[in-house]
Amino acid sequence: MQISKGVEWAVHAASLLNGLPAGRGLKAEALARYHDVPAAYMAKQLQALSKAGITKTSRGAHGGYRLAKPADQISLWDITAAVDGNSPAFRCTEIRQNGPCALKSDDCKRPCQIAAAFASAELAFRDNLASISLADIAGQVVNESEPEHLFAIVNWLNAEAEPLSDKSSL
Amino acid sequence: MQISKGVEWAVHAASLLNGLPAGRGLKAEALARYHDVPAAYMAKQLQALSKAGITKTSRGAHGGYRLAKPADQISLWDITAAVDGNSPAFRCTEIRQNGPCALKSDDCKRPCQIAAAFASAELAFRDNLASISLADIAGQVVNESEPEHLFAIVNWLNAEAEPLSDKSSL
DNA sequence: TATTATTCAGATAATAAATGTCCGAATAAT
DNA sequence: ATTATTCGGACATTTATTATCTGAATAATA
Numbered sequence: 001m002q003i004s005k006g007v008e009w010a011v012h013a014a015s016l017l018n019g020l021p022a023g024r025g026l027k028a029e030a031l032a033r034y035h036d037v038p039a040a041y042m043a044k045q046l047q048a049l050s051k052a053g054i055t056k057t058s059r060g061a062h063g064g065y066r067l068a069k070p071a072d073q074i075s076l077w078d079i080t081a082a083v084d085g086n087s088p089a090f091r092c093t094e095i096r097q098n099g100p101c102a103l104k105s106d107d108c109k110r111p112c113q114i115a116a117a118f119a120s121a122e123l124a125f126r127d128n129l130a131s132i133s134l135a136d137i138a139g140q141v142v143n144e145s146e147p148e149h150l151f152a153i154v155n156w157l158n159a160e161a162e163p164l165s166d167k168s169s170l
Numbered sequence: 171m172q173i174s175k176g177v178e179w180a181v182h183a184a185s186l187l188n189g190l191p192a193g194r195g196l197k198a199e200a201l202a203r204y205h206d207v208p209a210a211y212m213a214k215q216l217q218a219l220s221k222a223g224i225t226k227t228s229r230g231a232h233g234g235y236r237l238a239k240p241a242d243q244i245s246l247w248d249i250t251a252a253v254d255g256n257s258p259a260f261r262c263t264e265i266r267q268n269g270p271c272a273l274k275s276d277d278c279k280r281p282c283q284i285a286a287a288f289a290s291a292e293l294a295f296r297d298n299l300a301s302i303s304l305a306d307i308a309g310q311v312v313n314e315s316e317p318e319h320l321f322a323i324v325n326w327l328n329a330e331a332e333p334l335s336d337k338s339s340l
Numbered sequence: 341t342a343t344t345a346t347t348c349a350g351a352t353a354a355t356a357a358a359t360g361t362c363c364g365a366a367t368a369a370t
Numbered sequence: 371a372t373t374a375t376t377c378g379g380a381c382a383t384t385t386a387t388t389a390t391c392t393g394a395a396t397a398a399t400a
């Protein structure tokens with residue numbers, strides 16, 4: 001039961017995009033360089049975010065990524081689901097319908113109690129992540145970081161962030 | 171983010187063991203046959219349960235498995251952790267310490283806010299599973315099943331369950 | 341008490357999923 | 371229209387899961 005490494009990268013990348021000045025963006029290579037991770041694989045995660053409507057992208061010269069909506073409308077679950085998918089972690093294979101005491105499929109209209117229990121636990125997990133937004137994370141970072149560190153980030157963003165053309169696709 | 175298939179099998183197997191008459195056990199092959207799953211792989215999951223102290227085993231002729239403690243003291247989280255391990259699903263690789271705006275390790279005494287958020291969600295997941303016991307599952311099964319199905323199970327158990335020697339190891 | 345049948349337990353292959361990389365399609369500036 | 375730049379999906383590689391097999395341990399039997 002592992003959450004893919006891409007989720008970690010995607011959340012960090014989205015948090016960084018949240019710090020961008022308005023109307024500017026970062027290309028995948030810059031986002032990867034910021035955390036010193038492989039650019040091609042980072043790009044893969046960003047694609048997933050765009051597909052899910054979390055980021056907007058612009059292609060061609062001076063292209064890049066930006067958030068598609070306000071940070072308080074992007075939850076950690078949104079990002080997790082975008083990257084790792086939203087299929088249940090517990091996969092019920094209905095083995096209650098196998099073997100010498102198999103249940104007839106007619107008697108399986110209600111879900112297996114075991115599967116239902118896991119579904120409830122997963123719901124608790126999802127709800128918890130859904131209740132935390134990028135804005136919440138950003139607020140904590142601002143509160144708990146040394147001022148010089150925040151200054152370094154703003155500085156780096158100003159140097160790397162490029163004005164995006166307004167004709168952003170998707 | 172997947173829970174291994176072995177967890178599903180282990181929970182079903184443990185539920186079945188819970189229905190055993192006192193002093194009796196089931197061998198791994200019988201537990202596998204009950205749900206029509208590969209015996210060798212089922213055995214692997216049962217080993218994990220024994221290692222975690224959830225089941226007791228007896229080896230040799232007329233050997234087999236039984237629950238090591240009352241069903242209301244065995245939670246779904248106990249079984250999940252025994253089979254899949256209890257390491258966190260979200261693995262923080264501390265990428266905040268990488269790149270041009272890297273945090274010094276001195277400034278990383280407090281956990282990364284993102285990692286903390288996922289840890290909190292996982293705690294909600296675990297607590298939810300920990301609050302459900304095998305006894306709870308058994309109660310639901312009894313309440314929601316057709317009487318003839320319960321009768322078939324009891325019948326099968328009486329035919330397959332063998333008296334275990336008291337000298338159960340581990 | 342030695343033997344044998346039976347069972348569990350850890351070590352060993354096969355398969356699927358996650359991780360990482362590459363090249364073509366698309367866009368915007370020149 | 372051309373060219374430089376960027377994203378997007380298709381392609382290898384590595385790791386984890388799934389499945390199997392052989393040996394160690396136990397208890398019944400002679």
